[in-house]
Amino acid sequence: MRRAFERGDYHEVVTLGRHAEKRGEADADVHYYYGLALIALGRDHEGLGEIERAVADDSELKVDAATAIRELAARDGVSRADAARRLGAAWELDPSTDLGRERFAVADHFFAAREFRAAATLYEEAVRAYPDTSACEAACARLVECWGELGDTDRARAAMEILVSRYPGGPHAAGIASRLDDLAFTDARGHFDAGEYQQALEVARELVARSENRLLQQKARYLLGETYEAMEDRAAAYDAYRELIRADRGDSGRLVEQARARIEALQEAGLQ
Numbered sequence: 001m002r003r004a005f006e007r008g009d010y011h012e013v014v015t016l017g018r019h020a021e022k023r024g025e026a027d028a029d030v031h032y033y034y035g036l037a038l039i040a041l042g043r044d045h046e047g048l049g050e051i052e053r054a055v056a057d058d059s060e061l062k063v064d065a066a067t068a069i070r071e072l073a074a075r076d077g078v079s080r081a082d083a084a085r086r087l088g089a090a091w092e093l094d095p096s097t098d099l100g101r102e103r104f105a106v107a108d109h110f111f112a113a114r115e116f117r118a119a120a121t122l123y124e125e126a127v128r129a130y131p132d133t134s135a136c137e138a139a140c141a142r143l144v145e146c147w148g149e150l151g152d153t154d155r156a157r158a159a160m161e162i163l164v165s166r167y168p169g170g171p172h173a174a175g176i177a178s179r180l181d182d183l184a185f186t187d188a189r190g191h192f193d194a195g196e197y198q199q200a201l202e203v204a205r206e207l208v209a210r211s212e213n214r215l216l217q218q219k220a221r222y223l224l225g226e227t228y229e230a231m232e233d234r235a236a237a238y239d240a241y242r243e244l245i246r247a248d249r250g251d252s253g254r255l256v257e258q259a260r261a262r263i264e265a266l267q268e269a270g271l272q
Contacts, residue, residue: 014037028061036065066091085109111145192226208221221240
């Protein structure tokens with residue numbers, strides 16, 4: 001099988017491998033060459049399954065398998081999608097495999113397959129290794145999605161901040177900036193609920209200053225009022241509610257009604 005594979009007679013390798021498996025005589029090397037021949041013939045799903053069986057029987061084949069699969073990915077006529085899939089399989093077998101700029105394409109393959117942790121690892125490596133590459137912007141955006149799917153809010157936020165700071169005018173930045181602001185408001189509300197009033201004030205003030213979402217600005221202003229009330233600073237609370245009313249453009253009616261109600265309550269409590 002090895003000699004047939006080396007001379008490129010992949011159909012012969014497949015025939016020999018199939019017979020060996022039927023006879024129950026397939027050891028790790030048989031699965032190995034059988035798998036590589038199937039991949040060379042474009043039958044990647046079957047071939048990678050055979051490689052998995054080979055390395056399960058003999059883990060020392062992992063590095064050789066990764067090298068061979070990488071070579072099969074680089075052959076003429078192999079589509080970009082097939083090459084990315086093969087390189088991804090090589091990388092999983094041997095994480096030290098140098099994917100170079102193909103990290104972007106392999107990360108995209110894992111992302112499409114919803115293998116978000118592998119995708120995130122490769123996106124981070126790619127962005128770090130090739131920060132000036134045009135593919136970085138989309139990679140950063142997908143990195144946000146990966147960490148979101150994995151439930152890692154802190155890393156998702158960090159990826160958002162990188163995207164917005166590096167590509168402020170790019171096609172992905174506007175939506176990401178809005179999501180960052182939503183997360184910031186959630187943080188501010190969390191600080192308020194926990195009695196961490198100074199932190200709530202800092203985040204809410206920053207949102208009022210920077211957010212382009214008018215409704216979110218108004219929500220932040222209302223939270224400022226609530227926070228000042230909790231701190232028993234009635235004058236500052238009154239000012240925050242009044243600013244909310246002044247800034248209204250017809251898109252925050254319920255908040256305006258609530259702000260007016262709070263102003264009346266403050267006045268009834270003795271605020272002059």
